[in-house]
Amino acid sequence: MKSLGLGILLALVLGAVTTLYRFADLEAAGAARFAAALTALRLHDAGFNRDLLRLRHGDLTHYDTVNAAIRAIEADLRALAAAADELAPEVAVLRLLARHKRERLEAFKSDNALVRNSLAYVVHRQEELARRHPALTALGAALLRFLRHPDERRRREVTLQLSHLPTGGEFDSLSAHVRLILERLPRLEATLGELLNTPLGAVARRLADVHLATQTRLQRRADAFRLGLYLAALAFLGYLLVTLARLHRANRRLQAEMGRRLETERQLLQAQKMEALGTLASGIAHDFNNLLTGLQGYAVLAREQLEAGRSPTDALGRIEAIVARGRELAARLLQFARPGGGRCERFAPGAVVAEALDFVRSALPSRVRLRFDDRLPAERKVTGRPGEWQQVVINLVRNAADAVGGDGEITVSLTATAEGVLLEVTDDGEGIAPERLATIFEPFASGKPAGSGSGLGLAIVERIVHAHGGRIEVESRPGRTVFRIRFPWQVPLQR
Amino acid sequence: MRGVLLLLVGFLIDTAHAAEPILPLPETQPPATPASRLGRRLFHDPRLSGSGRLSCAHCHRLDRGGDDDRPLPPIPTGPHPHNTPTVFNARYNHYLHWYGDLDTLEDQARVALQRDMQVNWPTVLARLAADPDYASAFHRLYDGVSEAAVIAALVAFERTLVTPDAPFDRFLRGDTEALTPRQRRGYVLFKRLGCSACHQGVNVGGNLRQKLGVFGRYPGDDPGRFAVTGRPEDRGVFRVPSLRNVALTAPYFHDGRVKTLEKAVALMAELQLGIRLRQAEIQDLVAFLHSLTGRWNAEETSR
Known part of the structure; x- marks a missing residue:
């Protein structure tokens, strides 16, 4: 469930990033070029219209600027078409309008040239001739009114004045020019109106508005994506923090649990040790009894010697020796019973195993023979916990004693190998049934009748061996069972 | 203050230019590439x-x-x-x-x-x-x-075939002495008669179309722009040719019918302006047209 949530979050973040990137990549440059070309087109169109009016007015007297403007407009349209595909229909409308303007411009130029040409001529001649022919003054006035409002009434007025002119020579030229003005000026005005009313600029402005709106919408979409990205990142961060906190709590719980387990295990180890001590108690009591018997004998001997007036020095010496042995036995017992696995130390395995065998020997039935075969070099030492080694030895020997029944042989041996010490406990007892072999190291899997032990012996042995970084294996058939334990020279660092 | 003055002077010069129907060519030939x-x-x-x-x-x-x-x-x-x-x-x-x-x-x-x-x-x-x-x-x-x-x-x-430095261009740039008195008279006439209504701009033409024969009929049977568009109003319409270097490009008109500049000027006045020019006027106009001849250095195109 958790990994699914994380996956969805990741997919959200990735999706937002990708979309944002693609959007920025595709739109921005084209949109900027489009807007620039559209602005240029509107400026060129405005300049074009202005120059048309100046041409009509006579303020501008050449056509280079309008020609340049219409070429610039066509270049702008090419730039527009190259910049954006989605507005192609609108650009096509602009292109149509521009083509129309270019075409009408040709008519405007031709008519405007003729009208200005004739006007120049008429004004010049009228001025010259009016001094001699007053009729020309009236014609000039009528023409002036027509120039301001080229309608039908004023046209008839000029025609009337023309009919009053003399004929021949200069007058024929003059009236021809005036007629040309009468004919062409209304058409020129119409063409000019058509050019100025061609809505190239207006359509371009509307297109600019549409484009701006599109841009704004895209910008808003980009903002939304950015916000989404931000929120997703926030959620991601929050999820990370929660997960970290959970991990931290779980870790603390685990550590506490581990502490409790270690403590329980330690207590278990101790309890089993005490149990082992209990089973050894009769043997130990027997030992102490022997010592006490010895003590009593020498004490009686010492009294008899005192009463006989002889010195009991020898008997007292014996008593001291026996007491010393008793103290030593007590010390060793205390040492074994001391709670806790103890710290790791370096020790000679032979002495520690021999001591454990001493404890257990007195508790064995008299017909059971216990042999110790120490093949280790004397100075060879291992690191480990000697108390736990002894617990292993005692448990295995007790099990072996049970296995051989009242009569048999148990051999304990120590051998040096490349990796460490091989401890073998061999007996010639009945053996372990094959179906039980797999479970003998599990707690309460005891093969002994109920009440004869805690059922923890071999389980404890396995724990201790593993804690020392060692391995334990068992090989059994009727008449020969071997427990092999391989202790390394050094306990691995993790313990 | 001086900046404003310069701007004003610049504006005046600019409008002076704009008021002239003819614009000067650039002062030098474009460099070869x-x-x-x-x-x-x-x-x-x-x-x-x-x-x-x-x-x-x-x-x-x-x-x-x-x-x-x-x-x-x-x-x-x-x-x-x-x-x-x-x-x-x-x-x-x-x-x-x-x-x-x-x-x-x-x-x-x-x-x-x-x-x-x-x-x-x-x-x-x-x-x-x-x-x-x-x-x-x-x-x-x-x-x-x-x-x-x-x-x-x-x-x-x-694009490198440009002929700068015509006397008339120097005149437009303010050198009044670049034209002879007759050429100056010719230019005034050129504007006053209405020639410059069509022959204007930097190329003194070449930028609009006009009917050849407004007040009379040009000989020959060339249909003019009608041949391209098929529209009746385009019959007899031609591009107004540039007059730059016109003194070097005889014979004249689309069919090369007219051999001299004098005859071409007289015919133009008759057909386009509806007037008969006096001989002196023709001479003045032709003198002016000679001032439109620029220089061209063939070596610069191969340099």
């Missing part, structure tokens, strides 16, 4: 034509004002053959040819090669590619020999 040098070779190379005997320069003779001094070209150029227009300053024309039906120098070059020089492109391109000089120049400039590259190089050369 690698492309224009390649175009110059092509322009003079008869291998471009189908026959292998005609080059562009065959009709556009750069030592004769950019045309061929003949009434009509010696080659078939369509149903209505026209007098060769000058190639000089062609870049400043709004459109090209007598009907004004070609918008760009590229279009003109393509039509001239196809129609007038009967170019066979695969053959010509193979010829050019076989010439190591051409091949290396084309590879350097255009990624190889192609029709578009040939046209581009020719146009690059044509």
Whole structure:
């Protein structure tokens, strides 16, 4: 469930990033070029219209600027078409309008040239001739009114004045020019109106508005994506923090649990040790009894010697020796019973195993023979916990004693190998049934009748061996069972 | 304060310019470029034509004002053959040819090669590619020999064919002494009579179309722009030709019918202005037209 949530979050973040990137990549440059070309087109169109009016007015007297403007407009349209595909229909409308303007411009130029040409001529001649022919003054006035409002009434007025002119020579030229003005000026005005009313600029402005709106919408979409990205990142961060906190709590719980387990295990180890001590108690009591018997004998001997007036020095010496042995036995017992696995130390395995065998020997039935075969070099030492080694030895020997029944042989041996010490406990007892072999190291899997032990012996042995970084294996058939334990020279660092 | 004054003076000069119907050419020839040098070779190379005997320069003779001094070209150029227009300053024309039906120098070059020089492109391109000089120049400039590259190089050369420093241009830039008194009278007349209504702009024409024969009928049966558009109002309409270097480009008109400038001026006045000029007026106008002849240095195009 958790990994699914994380996956969805990741997919959200990735999706937002990708979309944002693609959007920025595709739109921005084209949109900027489009807007620039559209602005240029509107400026060129405005300049074009202005120059048309100046041409009509006579303020501008050449056509280079309008020609340049219409070429610039066509270049702008090419730039527009190259910049954006989605507005192609609108650009096509602009292109149509521009083509129309270019075409009408040709008519405007031709008519405007003729009208200005004739006007120049008429004004010049009228001025010259009016001094001699007053009729020309009236014609000039009528023409002036027509120039301001080229309608039908004023046209008839000029025609009337023309009919009053003399004929021949200069007058024929003059009236021809005036007629040309009468004919062409209304058409020129119409063409000019058509050019100025061609809505190239207006359509371009509307297109600019549409484009701006599109841009704004895209910008808003980009903002939304950015916000989404931000929120997703926030959620991601929050999820990370929660997960970290959970991990931290779980870790603390685990550590506490581990502490409790270690403590329980330690207590278990101790309890089993005490149990082992209990089973050894009769043997130990027997030992102490022997010592006490010895003590009593020498004490009686010492009294008899005192009463006989002889010195009991020898008997007292014996008593001291026996007491010393008793103290030593007590010390060793205390040492074994001391709670806790103890710290790791370096020790000679032979002495520690021999001591454990001493404890257990007195508790064995008299017909059971216990042999110790120490093949280790004397100075060879291992690191480990000697108390736990002894617990292993005692448990295995007790099990072996049970296995051989009242009569048999148990051999304990120590051998040096490349990796460490091989401890073998061999007996010639009945053996372990094959179906039980797999479970003998599990707690309460005891093969002994109920009440004869805690059922923890071999389980404890396995724990201790593993804690020392060692391995334990068992090989059994009727008449020969071997427990092999391989202790390394050094306990691995993790313990 | 001084800035404002300068701005004001600049504005006045600018409006003074705007008030004149004719604008000066740039003061110097455009500099040669690698492309224009390649175009110059092509322009003079008869291998471009189908026959292998005609080059562009065959009709556009750069030592004769950019045309061929003949009434009509010696080659078939369509149903209505026209007098060769000058190639000089062609870049400043709004459109090209007598009907004004070609918008760009590229279009003109393509039509001239196809129609007038009967170019066979695969053959010509193979010829050019076989010439190591051409091949290396084309590879350097255009990624190889192609029709578009040939046209581009020719146009690059044509763009250098500008004739600056005409006396009239110096006059427009403020040197009143650049024109003789007769030429100055001619210019005043040129504007007052209305010639400049059509012959205006930087090329003194070349930027609008007009009916030839407003007040009379031009001889001959050329339909004019009607041949292109088929519209009745375009009958007899031609592109107004540029008058720059007009003194060098006789004979005159689309059919090369008129041999002298004097006769051309008189005919124009009659047909377009509806007036008969006096001899003195014609002389003044012709003197003015001579002031439109610029300079062109062939060496600068190969430098």
